Amino acid sequence: MSDRNKPKTESLAKVEKDPEDWVSGDDPMTPAQASYLKTLAEQADDPDAYADGLSKAEASKRIDALREKLGL
Numbered sequence: 565m566s567d568r569n570k571p572k573t574e575s576l577a578k579v580e581k582d583p584e585d586w587v588s589g590d591d592p593m594t595p596a597q598a599s600y601l602k603t604l605a606e607q608a609d610d611p612d613a614y615a616d617g618l619s620k621a622e623a624s625k626r627i628d629a630l631r632e633k634l635g636l
Contacts, residue, residue, distance in 0.1 A: 583621035593623035604630035 593601070598614075601623055605613040608630050618626070 583624040591620050593618045593620050597623040597627065601627050601630070604634065608633050 597620065598616075598618075601618075602614045604627060605611055610630065610633070613626050613630055
């Protein structure tokens with residue numbers, strides 16, 4: 565398969581936007597983020613990682629940190 569015909573998923577997977585740069589980053593975290601963050605905080609035995617009222621960007625950063633801590 566030539567490079568021209570290869571799926572572009574490899575290059576797209578490497579593109580991540582910093583949560584600080586999100587247009588909606590200051591919006592409240594979504595219910596899905598809240599649930600996942602709470603679950604990860606419990607699994608990591610880090611109850612302070614979860615807090616009500618986080619922004620989408622802050623929740624995303626905390627989720628990433630907990631995933632790294634847990635090796636996920």
